[in-house]
Amino acid sequence: MSEAAYEALRPETVAERLGHVQAITQRTGDPSSWQIQEVGDGNLNLVFIVTGDRGQVIVKQALPYVRLVGESWPLPLKRAFFEYHALIRQAARAPGSVPEVFYYDEGQALVVMEFLTDHVILRQSLMQGQTHDGLGRFLGEFCARTLFRGSDLHMPTAERKRDLALFSENIELCDITENLVFSDPYFDVEMNRHTPALDPIVTMLRADRDLKVAAQHLKAAFANNAETLLHGDLHTGSVMVHGDQARVIDPEFATYGPMGFDIGMLIANFLMAYCAQPGHLANVEARRNYQDWILQTVAELWSGFSAEFSHLWRTERQGILYQSTLFEAQGDELGSEQARLDRLAAIWRDTLGFCGVEMHRRTLGLAHIAEFDQITDETLRARCEARGLMLGRALVIGRNNIIDMATVTELTRHINEKDYL
């Protein structure tokens, strides 16, 4: 641990300040060989690629404010602490799915980790029409493993309660989610923005009582239902891909919450990528094929989650919930299966709800997605965004009655053949 006061790194100070750390130089070689590149394009942090004669690492350092907005929006450095603690838990729960951490300095709010040489952000790849074999299954299994193994289904409950206390201090980042995802999109807040042509739909959604009530129920579930340690910001900008390889990054929003939140946010970002394709792939045939691949990935994501969750339920259910002493040990294996189906159905309903609100906030709120933003033809952009908004509304309101993923994908296709403007 560094004893010095926090100081933001600059490319020219990286070698001087981190060159003494053996855990880093082991990977990079001597600091005199380092080349430093600042690549932070996210909303919150400094990110440097350090290239030495033996290899590369990523240095990620929190800034004391929201980079996207500026120093007027302060944000605690402690989010690096939560990112570090989430990363090491995810690495243990879903080995190989997150970058390896080499070094962590709490005082400097920085994490040094594995550089994923040829990987790109999934969101970029989705705009370029790239496919990735096995991606849905990888993401589904990542969700199942991290969400199951971070819950009272698996962990010793004393350990889970200590973790709950630790992550309950991630107040400011939870606050961002609570406001930006669940509330701000549904009324007129200064930081909101949307494509002007969407005005009539935005007015309609903000007057939609059932939708607003449902969004608030989902917010209550997010804020109170501490089922498991979430990634907390699991969109397609938090996934890196290279061919059939993938890793999940950036868990600084980690908090205890309901399992469906991570899965729903992830699916929402795929569905929005689907809606945005008319702005990226002009060729109708190529676009249809690519959209089919997106929906297939979404289906594999849920089936991968469901299969792995069920596998873990049957093999690693050693926590305080649904104990095998009450079921299998009493010769009632079907009792535990019945409970498993109930739980999966509840996660499914949550997933659809969280998916819907994520689709709204990415078009109506502060933080938008590149897939829509990069469509320069405003009319086309609004048409694509409108479909996402309509689909989101249908998922939130229908979450208790949409029975399976085939229904979701059929609805997605149907809505994307319509024009709501």
Next chain:
Amino acid sequence: MSEAAYEALRPETVAERLGHVQAITQRTGDPSSWQIQEVGDGNLNLVFIVTGDRGQVIVKQALPYVRLVGESWPLPLKRAFFEYHALIRQAARAPGSVPEVFYYDEGQALVVMEFLTDHVILRQSLMQGQTHDGLGRFLGEFCARTLFRGSDLHMPTAERKRDLALFSENIELCDITENLVFSDPYFDVEMNRHTPALDPIVTMLRADRDLKVAAQHLKAAFANNAETLLHGDLHTGSVMVHGDQARVIDPEFATYGPMGFDIGMLIANFLMAYCAQPGHLANVEARRNYQDWILQTVAELWSGFSAEFSHLWRTERQGILYQSTLFEAQGDELGSEQARLDRLAAIWRDTLGFCGVEMHRRTLGLAHIAEFDQITDETLRARCEARGLMLGRALVIGRNNIIDMATVTELTRHINEKDYL
């Protein structure tokens, strides 16, 4: 704060060890006048009445083990810390409803508080056929005020999250609830006991898959759904009464959990008192009248809760959930009413479920209730207990379909006319 190592008080050491505390002697007068009476009849603690020439106080000190079981079951002294923190929160949230705290010593795990001179434990009063005007309303309002004001409906969320972290350390007492209420009653555990004549019913309930699955869903809600700060052990042994006066005591099991837990446990203990009356009031007319009063009290408890919760929803909903900015401020007051009804319905369903499991564990598990235990005629006792078990099962399984309290009271009367042995 005392710096000395923890030492259990004895009647002869109370004056010597606490006589210097002005906050106590202000109430009692000079310690040379003190008379000490040890009255702890609970399961866990030492309790002394200190009587001086100016007044009386209660000294409650945690023991490092479960008094009911002995030193073989150690229990952390820190529960006095949680009791103290819960008491001062309850006093602020529902003024006048709990004993006033005069002094707290964390190291000695002791709380000195107001002595309720003429009050008796409600459970004793229920065995003696005493009625108490306004009791249901008092308890319903206590629940509404403490549960609403300890939740994200009312508190600043940063403060609620800090409280969540603080009470998440109450691990061992939560563990008792999680095991003794939700799991142990449903299979054969050494510490369990039940009246032998109940054997056929016990076998049936422990083979009842739907019941066991439902009890585990309720356990998951208790363990994970951190809606608000619960009393955590709100049965009729945690309420003191004197005429139409009442106070709630003993919140050492305080933890964040779902609102329905406190309300359900309380109602369960009234319904069991109803079932036990044939063992206490021989006169049929007097018994019927008293049972009517119990059901009326249960009805007033729920209606008192519901009315006060609704009042607070409309006047003190200043937390992050269901913000008025989204509803009233948009001219959509009915949106907030719709959400309120949804929340009340969810609390109602939880209440019925928790009520049912409490009725089971008090007859099948480790900790029984005096109303049943003191029925010396084993056949009569078993007949009364059987009705409680059947009613509990009906409430757990029917919790999503029992529409109102009139249905519960009618079902209670119906079941208590039957003989299940």
